[in-house]
Amino acid sequence: MIMDNQGISIEGASCPIPLSHNEQIVMGHGSGGKMTHDLIRNIFLLAFGHSTPFPGDDGAIIRLPEAQHSDYRIVISTDSHVVTPLFFPGGDIGRLAVCGTVNDVSMMGAKPLYMTAGFILEEGLEISTLIKIVNSMQSAAEEAGIQIIAGDTKVVQKGKADGIYINTTGVGIRSYAHEIGGACAQPGDKLILSGSIGDHGMAVLSARGELGFASEITSDVAPLNHLVESMLIASSEIHVLRDPTRGGLATTLNEIAMQSEVSITINEESIPVHPAVQSVSEMLGFDPLYIANEGKLLAIVSPTDADQVLNAMHYDIYGTGAVIIGEVEKRGTGRVLLRTTIGTHRVIGMLSGEMLPRIC
Amino acid sequence: MIMDNQGISIEGASCPIPLSHNEQIVMGHGSGGKMTHDLIRNIFLLAFGHSTPFPGDDGAIIRLPEAQHSDYRIVISTDSHVVTPLFFPGGDIGRLAVCGTVNDVSMMGAKPLYMTAGFILEEGLEISTLIKIVNSMQSAAEEAGIQIIAGDTKVVQKGKADGIYINTTGVGIRSYAHEIGGACAQPGDKLILSGSIGDHGMAVLSARGELGFASEITSDVAPLNHLVESMLIASSEIHVLRDPTRGGLATTLNEIAMQSEVSITINEESIPVHPAVQSVSEMLGFDPLYIANEGKLLAIVSPTDADQVLNAMHYDIYGTGAVIIGEVEKRGTGRVLLRTTIGTHRVIGMLSGEMLPRIC
Numbered sequence: 001m002i003m004d005n006q007g008i009s010i011e012g013a014s015c016p017i018p019l020s021h022n023e024q025i026v027m028g029h030g031s032g033g034k035m036t037h038d039l040i041r042n043i044f045l046l047a048f049g050h051s052t053p054f055p056g057d058d059g060a061i062i063r064l065p066e067a068q069h070s071d072y073r074i075v076i077s078t079d080s081h082v083v084t085p086l087f088f089p090g091g092d093i094g095r096l097a098v099c100g101t102v103n104d105v106s107m108m109g110a111k112p113l114y115m116t117a118g119f120i121l122e123e124g125l126e127i128s129t130l131i132k133i134v135n136s137m138q139s140a141a142e143e144a145g146i147q148i149i150a151g152d153t154k155v156v157q158k159g160k161a162d163g164i165y166i167n168t169t170g171v172g173i174r175s176y177a178h179e180i181g182g183a184c185a186q187p188g189d190k191l192i193l194s195g196s197i198g199d200h201g202m203a204v205l206s207a208r209g210e211l212g213f214a215s216e217i218t219s220d221v222a223p224l225n226h227l228v229e230s231m232l233i234a235s236s237e238i239h240v241l242r243d244p245t246r247g248g249l250a251t252t253l254n255e256i257a258m259q260s261e262v263s264i265t266i267n268e269e270s271i272p273v274h275p276a277v278q279s280v281s282e283m284l285g286f287d288p289l290y291i292a293n294e295g296k297l298l299a300i301v302s303p304t305d306a307d308q309v310l311n312a313m314h315y316d317i318y319g320t321g322a323v324i325i326g327e328v329e330k331r332g333t334g335r336v337l338l339r340t341t342i343g344t345h346r347v348i349g350m351l352s353g354e355m356l357p358r359i360c
Numbered sequence: 361m362i363m364d365n366q367g368i369s370i371e372g373a374s375c376p377i378p379l380s381h382n383e384q385i386v387m388g389h390g391s392g393g394k395m396t397h398d399l400i401r402n403i404f405l406l407a408f409g410h411s412t413p414f415p416g417d418d419g420a421i422i423r424l425p426e427a428q429h430s431d432y433r434i435v436i437s438t439d440s441h442v443v444t445p446l447f448f449p450g451g452d453i454g455r456l457a458v459c460g461t462v463n464d465v466s467m468m469g470a471k472p473l474y475m476t477a478g479f480i481l482e483e484g485l486e487i488s489t490l491i492k493i494v495n496s497m498q499s500a501a502e503e504a505g506i507q508i509i510a511g512d513t514k515v516v517q518k519g520k521a522d523g524i525y526i527n528t529t530g531v532g533i534r535s536y537a538h539e540i541g542g543a544c545a546q547p548g549d550k551l552i553l554s555g556s557i558g559d560h561g562m563a564v565l566s567a568r569g570e571l572g573f574a575s576e577i578t579s580d581v582a583p584l585n586h587l588v589e590s591m592l593i594a595s596s597e598i599h600v601l602r603d604p605t606r607g608g609l610a611t612t613l614n615e616i617a618m619q620s621e622v623s624i625t626i627n628e629e630s631i632p633v634h635p636a637v638q639s640v641s642e643m644l645g646f647d648p649l650y651i652a653n654e655g656k657l658l659a660i661v662s663p664t665d666a667d668q669v670l671n672a673m674h675y676d677i678y679g680t681g682a683v684i685i686g687e688v689e690k691r692g693t694g695r696v697l698l699r700t701t702i703g704t705h706r707v708i709g710m711l712s713g714e715m716l717p718r719i720c
Binding site for chain 2: 023024025026027028029030036039040043044047048049059060062064072074076077078079080081082113114116117118119120121122123124125126127128130131134135137138141148149150151152153154155156157159160161162165167169171173357358360
């Protein structure tokens with residue numbers, strides 16, 4: 001039995017910061033930021049018998065005994081979805097559950113093929129709501145070209161869930177030739193972002209009626225596997241692929257900087273943010289760099305291939321807004337710097353605490 | 361892309377009964393019995409684009425493109441766990457989450473290798489409780505000889521879950537030579553049960569303090585993969601393997617009778633029930649045939665091989681109590697008959713409604 005990645009992969013598990021001594025779970029443990037990392041490192045990775053280094057990638061890679069000499073590897077990723085409300089502009093928990101896992105498998109450089117779905121239903125959930133959600137799952141699965149092959153249903157009493165929670169676990173295959181992962185960023189590499197940031201988190205917030213006014217912001221939730229496939233055809237020099245979900249682009253960049261032990265610089269003026277997202281963020285005191293996305297990816301690519309990857313992305317519906325936003329600087333610091341529009345530099349940390357709970 | 365099983369596998373999805381027109385989810389939809397089947401058939405299978413026949417087995421079998429000519433298949437199964445209370449005599453939600461999925465993969469005739477774990481944590485959960493649970497998961501994983509390779513953590517507000525819910529998805533391999541499934545029972549086959557029934561459900565009930573008195577009943581929750589491995593070495597004529605969890609032995613037998621289109625007879629006097637389970641059941645008006653087990657399996661085996669399978673089982677710690685409890689009668693009826701101790705026959709249906717909610 002061989003595992004390529006020498007251990008467990010729990011999404012976002014790369015932060016070497018000790019667990020703060022909270023005695024109870026608080027909402028911040030689900031933020032995807034620093035507290036989530038601490039929880040994973042100090043409880044899950046410890047219990048499941050894995051020590052550093054942690055890959056911290058979006059899924060795990062396995063090689064089955066009968067395929068020892070094959071070039072293919074199986075990639076597996078799991079995600080539970082607890083978004084509230086269940087329906088929001090541009091999507092719903094069903095589309096989110098399928099796309100979230102399709103994207104995690106894709107970010108491992110793999111082609112997602114199959115998915116399982118585990119439902120936890122709250123007593124009193126309208127059957128018509130459930131039907132809308134599973135139809136939306138199937139529609140997203142068809143768009144991605146994957147099959148939902150196994151499932152499970154549990155029901156809990158009223159007040160013991162929030163309508164419906166969905167776990168999806170995805171299985172895909174990847175060619176071993178492509179070495180892609182959060183630890184593979186190289187000095188000199190270019191950072192490509194597939195489009196605008198902050199749309200998903202702000203759309204969910206607006207659906208909660210918490211803005212106090214109507215907004216035209218729509219979630220970007222989408223399956224990115226076809227986009228990734230085009231990129232992998234365009235170049236064999238893609239070193240990192242990651243979807244900046246919980247914790248936003250800033251947290252994702254910090255994870256990669258730590259995993260690859262490099263310093264990363266991004267340019268504020270090159271990062272696309274929809275005007276509505278920008279203005280709502282300013283009003284509420286949010287930084288779009290920390291807001292979740294569900295249909296965007298970050299690629300870190302050899303400078304020689306950056307343009308051809310960018311070109312390939314522009315042909316895909318989910319990559320038309322792709323731009324280069326920065327570069328990998330040098331070994332060692334694990335630091336992320338933002339070059340502001342006025343030319344100064346500012347260190348961008350990982351999300352700490354909880355900003356927008358239950359956005360995925 | 362080839363799928364051996366012609367469609368989706370949702371645990372317990374073989375019942376051709378139309379959905380009752382409930383407008384809302386009720387606890388009975390999670391019973392594992394008739395209502396669960398109706399929900400799966402009328403909503404999930406319909407939405408995910410699969411028509412009859414439904415395999416209704418514990419997992420799905422896939423063959424990856426590069427392994428078209430290989431004898432091996434990959435088996436995947438998923439389960440969410442919502443048991444209450446989190447700790448009960450003989451086990452806890454962590455051990456249950458690992459064993460439940462190990463067993464589902466094993467019942468497909470496969471050797472479980474890897475598992476993912478998705479956690480939904482309620483704000484306010486004691487960190488010390490979480491640590492106990494994940495340690496118990498790891499201990500069960502070690503006993504089964506599998507690795508927990510990927511995970512995910514979400515946190516919901518107080519009152520939106522019940523401490524902790526855990527989804528586990530298991531991956532295993534099986535040799536194509538063994539054709540095992542709920543649809544493979546043959547007239548003349550013997551039914552082997554690995555031990556006493558009703559222990560798990562009654563242990564959980566007693567942990568809830570709902571009995572009104574103390575009991576010595578202990579859950580049977582255990583990983584059965586090593587037992588299954590011995591059985592598969594002993595015989596290539598094992599036609600069906602199934603763990604009678606939600607809905608109990610009676611529901612499992614009905615599922616198999618329908619999938620295989622056979623009639624099944626079991627002998628009341630040969631079915632082992634612990635005296636404590638028997639007496640508590642009688643007091644509360646429960647039938648042990650419908651109570652959940654988490655460390656028992658039912659095997660349906662060619663009559664020529666029944667004794668050697670039984671012998672192999674007796675050597676395994678979880679098979680010492682294995683006995684032959686009945687036989688497959690004939691094609692066509694899909695009916696399960698109980699031969700009572702006084703020699704009469706009684707039809708045993710699938711669990712209808714909800715008996716013991718949230719026992720797994």
